[in-house]
Amino acid sequence: MFKLMIVDDEPEIRAHIKSAIAWDKLSLLLVAEAGDADTAMESAMLFQPQIVVMDICLPGQDGLSLAAELMKQDPEMQILIISGYQDFSYARKAMSIGVSSYLTKPVVAKEVNGALHRIIDTFMARKREQQKMYAVNRLLEQNRPMLQQWQLESLLQGDTTDAEQVRQQMRLLDMELAGEYCTALMVCGQKSGESTLDSGFQSATAKQYLEIKLQEKGFQIYSYFDDEKVLNILLNHSTQIPEESLERLCIVLCNEFKLYFGLQLHMGIGSTAENPGGIGASAKQARIALQHSLMLSEECVVSWFNIKETQIAALTATPQVNRRWLPRVIECVREGREKALEETVDRLLGQLHSQTQMHEFGVEFLGEISRQCSELGIYLWNSIDYPTAVRQMFACSDVEDFKQALMQLCHQMTQLLSRQDSDVNRYLVVKARKYMEENYADPELSLEQVSGYVGLSRSYFCSLFHKIEHKTFKTYLMALRISHAKQMLTSTDKKIYEISCEVGCSDAAYFNRIFKRITGMTPLQYRNTGGQERDI
Numbered sequence: 001m002f003k004l005m006i007v008d009d010e011p012e013i014r015a016h017i018k019s020a021i022a023w024d025k026l027s028l029l030l031v032a033e034a035g036d037a038d039t040a041m042e043s044a045m046l047f048q049p050q051i052v053v054m055d056i057c058l059p060g061q062d063g064l065s066l067a068a069e070l071m072k073q074d075p076e077m078q079i080l081i082i083s084g085y086q087d088f089s090y091a092r093k094a095m096s097i098g099v100s101s102y103l104t105k106p107v108v109a110k111e112v113n114g115a116l117h118r119i120i121d122t123f124m125a126r127k128r129e130q131q132k133m134y135a136v137n138r139l140l141e142q143n144r145p146m147l148q149q150w151q152l153e154s155l156l157q158g159d160t161t162d163a164e165q166v167r168q169q170m171r172l173l174d175m176e177l178a179g180e181y182c183t184a185l186m187v188c189g190q191k192s193g194e195s196t197l198d199s200g201f202q203s204a205t206a207k208q209y210l211e212i213k214l215q216e217k218g219f220q221i222y223s224y225f226d227d228e229k230v231l232n233i234l235l236n237h238s239t240q241i242p243e244e245s246l247e248r249l250c251i252v253l254c255n256e257f258k259l260y261f262g263l264q265l266h267m268g269i270g271s272t273a274e275n276p277g278g279i280g281a282s283a284k285q286a287r288i289a290l291q292h293s294l295m296l297s298e299e300c301v302v303s304w305f306n307i308k309e310t311q312i313a314a315l316t317a318t319p320q321v322n323r324r325w326l327p328r329v330i331e332c333v334r335e336g337r338e339k340a341l342e343e344t345v346d347r348l349l350g351q352l353h354s355q356t357q358m359h360e361f362g363v364e365f366l367g368e369i370s371r372q373c374s375e376l377g378i379y380l381w382n383s384i385d386y387p388t389a390v391r392q393m394f395a396c397s398d399v400e401d402f403k404q405a406l407m408q409l410c411h412q413m414t415q416l417l418s419r420q421d422s423d424v425n426r427y428l429v430v431k432a433r434k435y436m437e438e439n440y441a442d443p444e445l446s447l448e449q450v451s452g453y454v455g456l457s458r459s460y461f462c463s464l465f466h467k468i469e470h471k472t473f474k475t476y477l478m479a480l481r482i483s484h485a486k487q488m489l490t491s492t493d494k495k496i497y498e499i500s501c502e503v504g505c506s507d508a509a510y511f512n513r514i515f516k517r518i519t520g521m522t523p524l525q526y527r528n529t530g531g532q533e534r535d536i
Helices: 011-018 036-049 063-073 088-096 110-140 144-156 163-172 198-218 243-261 276-295 306-314 320-335 338-349 354-377 384-395 399-419 423-437 447-454 458-471 473-491 496-500 508-519 523-526
Strands: 002-009 028-034 051-054 078-083 101-104 182-188 220-225 231-238 264-269 302-305
Touching: 002 011, 002 036, 011 110, 028 036, 036 051, 036 063, 036 198, 036 264, 051 063, 051 110, 051 264, 063 078, 063 088, 088 101, 144 163, 144 231, 144 276, 163 276, 182 198, 182 276, 198 220, 198 231, 198 243, 243 264, 243 302, 264 276, 276 302, 276 306, 320 338, 320 354, 320 399, 338 384, 338 399, 354 384, 354 399, 384 399, 423 447, 423 458, 423 473, 447 458, 447 473, 458 473, 473 496, 473 508, 473 523, 496 508, 496 523, 508 523
Parallel strands: 002 028, 002 051, 051 078, 078 101, 264 302
Antiparallel strands: 182 231, 182 264, 220 231
């Protein structure tokens, strides 16, 4: 119900207005009547009506002044004026102070109810808007941590470059950027050749440690772990920090963390942006610096300002030459074809005409060969004198010197791959077996699917799998499924056809034949004997 008050100095008119209003239909309740301005104000304070129907001419004070006072006391109040004045200037003045409707006497029921209906519609629209706002705020509050991370990811990826827009978005999620300057850091761990913060405890410890230490130095910190387990940190600060000072601070933190927790952190530092719009660029630079730190494992902290001279060209130059020659060089290294490698490098160098282009190719080559070796379980910085070779390559300004440094590194990698060929092949088969163990219940699991997962052609993987496991892929997969079926037969009461489906065999009759061929008995006989197999 909406509470309504009538204000008019003539009782007969008040009675006429009351009789004209459709109270029940409009869900209205009369809470007070008043014949003058003072009584109206007092009644408004006592009964707090939401709607006031009033005359413009009142004893002691005019209705427009009273309307202004009432709305000042309650800004949500809606006022309908019914006046004997026909002059439009009164209506215009009434509307200018915020009166909802203005009608002229004599009172007509249809007009009064129509005006009240519009006022009630206004209230209902406000109610819906408030409910919507409340729901949005509640949803925002419930999902604030997730929304804060999304906002931070978007910011560090450079999706928004307008500084004021960035500040507004951050402020909406209680992530105020109080300082003028912003710097991005990228952090990951390395322990025993594994470049990852490989446990939840280590990750949480590193995140909390760095946040506390950086906050103690006066930085405002926002951070999150991305899908590659890299800790992305946004530093916000009110004064510009010299790049060397920030680098020294990060080196101290990495050294302390290794001393306290036995884990070596690697960190890349982007350039300092003078407003939030430059955070994306700083984050991109920090990622490149982190990759550089991981490649040169002796350097736990690398700052963009130390490497930008050799990296800017790699960020801005068109990579047409690299796209053409990089796969050929990598292929020669992987296959150990050193003569073909030297010929390919000679032809490549004919396309590189400056130190910048050589360094650009070197960056992409090192990144791609490192990635491919990591997939094979080979970590270059633990296997060859990788840091020295990389430094020699980037120190070259002459084409011939660059060729010798590149060939030396390629030769070391070729020998490494050759020595570890059998280990790598075994690693790939182990990786395939693990994948099959995790997916044996999928009836669509196939040789093509598993070979694609480990990155080999179907025919090569088929031959390699048989060479190491001494059985075909299909035989191994079926034996794996039967092994799980045997466990379920003795430890559950599931029906045999249910077990057949659960281990990836949709044809129960075929499952029974294979089970008997492998174990010497039917699934039912196996269950009845408690898992005691016959000799076959």
